[in-house]
Amino acid sequence: MAEGISLEELQLAARNHGMPLEALRYPVTPVGLHYLLTHYDVPEVDAASWSLRVRGERELSLGPDELHARPRVELAVTMECAGNGRARLDPRPVSQPWLLEAVGTARWAGTPLRPLLEEAGVGEDVVEILFTGVDRGAEGGDEQAFQRALPVDEALRDEVLLAYEMNGAPLPPQHGYPLRLVVPGWYGMTNVKWLTEIGVLREPFSGYQQSWSYRIRQHEDEEGEPLSRMLPRSLLVPPGIPEFLTRERLLPAGEVVLQGRAWSGLAPVTSVEVSADGGESWAPAALEPEGGEPWAWRGWSYRWQAEPGSWVLCSRARDEAGNEQPLEPAWNLGGYANNAVQRVPATVTG
Amino acid sequence: MAEGISLEELQLAARNHGMPLEALRYPVTPVGLHYLLTHYDVPEVDAASWSLRVRGERELSLGPDELHARPRVELAVTMECAGNGRARLDPRPVSQPWLLEAVGTARWAGTPLRPLLEEAGVGEDVVEILFTGVDRGAEGGDEQAFQRALPVDEALRDEVLLAYEMNGAPLPPQHGYPLRLVVPGWYGMTNVKWLTEIGVLREPFSGYQQSWSYRIRQHEDEEGEPLSRMLPRSLLVPPGIPEFLTRERLLPAGEVVLQGRAWSGLAPVTSVEVSADGGESWAPAALEPEGGEPWAWRGWSYRWQAEPGSWVLCSRARDEAGNEQPLEPAWNLGGYANNAVQRVPATVTG
Numbered sequence: 001m002a003e004g005i006s007l008e009e010l011q012l013a014a015r016n017h018g019m020p021l022e023a024l025r026y027p028v029t030p031v032g033l034h035y036l037l038t039h040y041d042v043p044e045v046d047a048a049s050w051s052l053r054v055r056g057e058r059e060l061s062l063g064p065d066e067l068h069a070r071p072r073v074e075l076a077v078t079m080e081c082a083g084n085g086r087a088r089l090d091p092r093p094v095s096q097p098w099l100l101e102a103v104g105t106a107r108w109a110g111t112p113l114r115p116l117l118e119e120a121g122v123g124e125d126v127v128e129i130l131f132t133g134v135d136r137g138a139e140g141g142d143e144q145a146f147q148r149a150l151p152v153d154e155a156l157r158d159e160v161l162l163a164y165e166m167n168g169a170p171l172p173p174q175h176g177y178p179l180r181l182v183v184p185g186w187y188g189m190t191n192v193k194w195l196t197e198i199g200v201l202r203e204p205f206s207g208y209q210q211s212w213s214y215r216i217r218q219h220e221d222e223e224g225e226p227l228s229r230m231l232p233r234s235l236l237v238p239p240g241i242p243e244f245l246t247r248e249r250l251l252p253a254g255e256v257v258l259q260g261r262a263w264s265g266l267a268p269v270t271s272v273e274v275s276a277d278g279g280e281s282w283a284p285a286a287l288e289p290e291g292g293e294p295w296a297w298r299g300w301s302y303r304w305q306a307e308p309g310s311w312v313l314c315s316r317a318r319d320e321a322g323n324e325q326p327l328e329p330a331w332n333l334g335g336y337a338n339n340a341v342q343r344v345p346a347t348v349t350g
Numbered sequence: 351m352a353e354g355i356s357l358e359e360l361q362l363a364a365r366n367h368g369m370p371l372e373a374l375r376y377p378v379t380p381v382g383l384h385y386l387l388t389h390y391d392v393p394e395v396d397a398a399s400w401s402l403r404v405r406g407e408r409e410l411s412l413g414p415d416e417l418h419a420r421p422r423v424e425l426a427v428t429m430e431c432a433g434n435g436r437a438r439l440d441p442r443p444v445s446q447p448w449l450l451e452a453v454g455t456a457r458w459a460g461t462p463l464r465p466l467l468e469e470a471g472v473g474e475d476v477v478e479i480l481f482t483g484v485d486r487g488a489e490g491g492d493e494q495a496f497q498r499a500l501p502v503d504e505a506l507r508d509e510v511l512l513a514y515e516m517n518g519a520p521l522p523p524q525h526g527y528p529l530r531l532v533v534p535g536w537y538g539m540t541n542v543k544w545l546t547e548i549g550v551l552r553e554p555f556s557g558y559q560q561s562w563s564y565r566i567r568q569h570e571d572e573e574g575e576p577l578s579r580m581l582p583r584s585l586l587v588p589p590g591i592p593e594f595l596t597r598e599r600l601l602p603a604g605e606v607v608l609q610g611r612a613w614s615g616l617a618p619v620t621s622v623e624v625s626a627d628g629g630e631s632w633a634p635a636a637l638e639p640e641g642g643e644p645w646a647w648r649g650w651s652y653r654w655q656a657e658p659g660s661w662v663l664c665s666r667a668r669d670e671a672g673n674e675q676p677l678e679p680a681w682n683l684g685g686y687a688n689n690a691v692q693r694v695p696a697t698v699t700g
Contacts, residue, residue, distance in 0.1 A: 005355035010363065010437060011597050014449050017382075018364040020524075022391040032367075032382035032522050033392075040592055041372040042383075087360060095595070099364050139594040172380050174370075242390055244489040245445070247361050 005087070009097045018101030024237045024261050027105065027291075027299065028076060031167055034104030035188075036174055037081050037096060039146050039209075040137030043194055047178040050134075052162070055199045057121030064164070064178055070111040073161060075184065076296035078105040078263045082187035082214055082227045085329065085338030093335030100235060100342055105261075105296050106175075108182045110163035114156050117198075122152060128201040129155040131181050134194035140208045148192055149205035150183065154228075159184045159295065162195065184295035185229050185265035187337075189214055216332045224333075230265030231339040232325055234272050234300070234317035238344050249346040256304045258285075260315050261297035267321035268294065274302040278312035278343060279327050285315065308350040314341045355437070359447045368451030374587045374611050377455065377641075377649065378426060381517055384454030385538075386524055387431050387446060389496050389559075390487030393544050397528040400484075402512070405549045407471030414514070414528055420461040423511060425534065426646035428455040428613045432537035432564055432577045435679065435688030443685030450585060450692055455611075455646050456525075458532045460513035464506050467548075472502060478551040479505040481531050484544035490558045498542055499555035500533065504578075509534045509645065512545065534645035535579045535615035537687075539564055566682045574683075580615030581689040582675055584622050584650070584667035588694050599696040606654045610635075610665050611647035617671035618644065624652040628662035628693060629677050635665065658700040664691045 005013070017036040023029055047064050054060040081102035086093055088100075096102075117129065128149040135146045154160070161182040164171060171177040176193030183190045189209065205211070210226065217224025237259050240251025262269045268290075273282040288299035300315070318324040329340040355363070367386040373379055397414050404410040431452035436443055438450075446452075467479065478499040485496045504510070511532040514521060521527040526543030533540045539559060555561070560576065567574025587609050590601025612619045618640075623632040638649035650665070668674040679690040 003357055004353075005360050007353055008595050008597075010355050010447060011449060012595075013360065013363040014368040014447075014451050015370045015597075017367045020365045020388060020392055022394075023523075025394060026523075030522050030524070032384075032386070033524055034382075036382070038370060039594055041588075042370055044372075044375060097360060097364075099361060101364050136591045137594055138591060138600055143591065143600070172382050173373075173376075174380070174383055238391075241486045241488060241493065244389055244487055245358050245362075247358075247365075250488055250493070 005097055006094065009094060012096040016096050018098065019104050021101060021235060022237055024235055025259065027296070028107050028167060029104035031172055034106055035081060035102040037102065037188060038174065040135040042174050043134045045134055045178060045194055050178055050196065052179060052195060053197045054116055054120040055197070056117065057123055060116070060120050067111055067162065067164060067179065072109060073112055074107060074109045075159060075161060075182070076105055076107045076293040077182055077184045078103065078295065078297040079188050079191060080230050080233070082189055082336045085340065086335030088338055088340065089329055089331050089335050093333060095335060103235070106166045107168065108161055108163040109165035110161040110182065112158065113160045113162055114158060116162070117155060122200055125202050126152055126200040127203060128152065128205055130199045130201050130205055131192040131195060132197040133192045134196050140212055142208065144208055146192065146209065147207045148190055148209050149201060150190065154183065187227050187230055213334060214336065215334065216336060218333060220333065227336055230263065231337050232262065232264035232266065232269065232317040232319045232323050233339045234260055234262035234315040234325065235342050236260035236313060236315045236344060240346060249344060251306060251346060251348055253306055253308050253348050253350055256306045258302045258304050258313065259299065261299050262317035263297035264317065264319035264323060266323050267319040269298045269317050270320045271318045272300040273316045274304070275314040276304060276311045279314050279341060282316065306348045308348050311346045311348060313344040313346055316341050355447055356444065359444060362446040366446050368448065369454050371451060371585060372587055374585055375609065377646070378457050378517060379454035381522055384456055385431060385452040387452065387538060388524065390485045392524050393484045395484055395528060395544055400528055400546065402529060402545060403547045404466055404470040405547070406467065407473055410466070410470050417461055417512065417514060417529065422459060423462055424457060424459045425509060425511060425532070426455055426457045426643040427532055427534045428453065428645065428647040429538050429541060430580050430583070432539055432686045435690065436685030438688055438690065439679055439681050439685050443683060445685060453585070456516045457518065458511055458513040459515035460511040460532065462508065463510045463512055464508060466512070467505065472550055475552050476502055476550040477553060478502065478555055480549045480551050480555055481542040481545060482547040483542045484546050490562055492558065494558055496542065496559065497555070497557045498540055498559050499551060500540065504533065537577055537580055563684060564686065565684065566686060568683060570683065577686055580613065581687050582612065582614035582616065582619065582667040582669045582673050583689045584610055584612035584665040584675065585692050586610035586663060586665045586694060590696060599694060601656060601696060601698055603656050603658050603698050603700055606656045608652045608654050608663065609649065611649050612667035613647040614667065614669035614673060616673050617669040619648045619667050620670045621668045622650040623666045624654070625664040626654060626661045629664050629691060632666065656698045658698050661696045661698060663694040663696055666691050
């Protein structure tokens with residue numbers, strides 16, 4: 001559990017931003033409340049000299065004006081860091097110590113990737129598409145740009161975007177200005193920020209962020225399984241008011257409408273259940289109508305008759321493919337994909 | 351030092367946002383990179399039903415339209431949390447564990463407070479003006495709204511604003527929408543967010559955030575001195591590239607232009623010095639021209655001849671009143687106002 005956080009972990013927690021959970025009230029997360037993980041530094045990118053190179057069978061180079069002149073698509077997308085929940089694991093893997101708050105939903109606008117890849121030409125022997133950001137750092141002993149690859153069929157999905165706007169304004173610097181990749185349904189690391197080059201690979205990418213990080217494994221000598229789509233998760237807006245230090249919730253007895261949002265990158269969310277006794281008993285929440293945004297979280301609510309006493313509020317999402325949140329986390333070396341149910345201690349006064 | 355951070359501290363670090371120090375490159379901090387401390391929750395405020403009540407000799411009530419119709423002023427203001435540097439103290443006071451990054455500069459727009467106070471009437475027996483936010487929580491065993499008071503002469507300063515815009519857009523929810531107080535030069539807690547009421551006090555305010563928190567003292571049974579204006583501080587943009595986990599900087603040998611910003615709420619910054627050897631020797635940095643924004647930080651630069659080896663980069667600000675940053679922090683119970691010089695370890699390769 002999250003005791004004994006080190007200076008190195010704190011340095012990361014101070015740089016990276018979680019979404020305070022009361023911001024679950026917004027269907028689209030305001031800029032500055034959306035979670036943010038920056039592996040290296042937020043780079044300074046001069047859009048006037050920046051361009052995107054696409055290297056397929058042909059090489060394309062596009063500046064901001066050329067990208068903005070292409071077909072425009074807007075999409076609300078829920079994005080979660082693969083390390084969300086890491087600091088709840090025991091023993092705790094040492095990296096950015098997220099508790100539960102590494103999520104957000106933005107309305108991204110940009111141009112679809114697929115036509116651009118088709119213009120550049122993706123040969124039949126290509127297995128992955130590689131995305132390279134401007135941001136550079138050292139990790140695993142090597143200097144590197146942030147790079148991630150996608151299987152060709154995932155990169156060619158209609159809903160994969162090269163985004164230049166977030167929530168109706170140009171991308172803020174910290175979210176990838178002037179261009180980022182947005183791959184709906186996948187964990188955050190996939191959505192390469194400050195994108196500067198797209199290339200084709202004839203064998204799977206072996207870079208640090210693909211072959212070392214972002215894999216589910218128990219031991220360092222194990223190859224493991226790469227992370228891809230977000231496991232189902234539901235979070236609730238902590239009701240009542242907080243105690244400053246403990247964040248424990250205080251509220252008066254009576255009916256309380258508990259509200260939250262749920263998502264899964266694997267399939268649509270089909271049910272959310274709520275528990276007030278820490279997961280002993282569950283009752284179904286009411287799901288909001290789907291709203292035509294298949295890649296955004298889905299709101300839910302539950303009328304709770306709050307009686308005096310101490311409670312532990314939980315919610316649990318299930319998706320159409322039958323995936324459900326576990327009560328207890330599944331440990332792995334990198335501390336990824338911990339979608340165990342949230343527990344919100346609350347004291348109800350008479 | 352910052353080892354052994356507890357779950358409660360981590361919960362705060364995950365909610366509250368520091369400014370990644372590379373964002374020192376921006377004279378005005380982009381929304382989402384400005385530091386953010388929320389004592390309780392970001393409240394949901396419906397501007398249509400919200401109003402500001404001003405209770406002096408007369409009572410005024412102003413909605414958003416009435417506030418926006420009043421004279422408009424824009425001001426760039428550097429704001430720093432009084433707890434910045436807390437996690438560098440030993441023993442570490444338990445609260446939000448800031449290292450160095452609880453700062454930002456925004457361009458606030460709003461209407462001056464003084465004429466509004468004059469319209470409401472401030473009697474001669476009034477000693478303080480009390481500001482109340484919408485946000486509520488429990489602290490020190492009591493439920494409360496966030497409240498802070500200012501001495502009358504400070505509240506009547508021309509540059510004190512009721513701000514409804516940040517960086518050219520309506521206040522984001524997390525920065526106090528629809529209205530916040532901005533008191534240039536003072537630490538962050540002064541700048542009450544989600545402002546809903548302004549009142550007059552005939553004796554000093556004894557609320558939690560004034561008589562318990564935000565005081566410099568060594569023992570709990572000591573009254574201590576209230577915090578007010580920001581002590582001088584300078585921070586530098588860490589040069590080169592970071593190692594992901596340690597955040598140690600790596601850069602090649604050669605000339606590097608170190609850049610940073612410095613501020614003081616007590617008097618204008620008059621000098622910044624730079625050290626590459628952890629404070630053993632110092633050389634003067636070049637200050638940017640003042641730029642007509644007296645309440646905003648001041649940029650500086652220094653041409654460093656980086657030679658291979660391990661270095662600890664520091665900068666130190668001094669203001670016109672003779673206040674200078676110390677090399678070592680001065681401890682106090684609440685962990686406030688630690689303006690000891692920053693130390694940035696850097697490895698220069700040959």
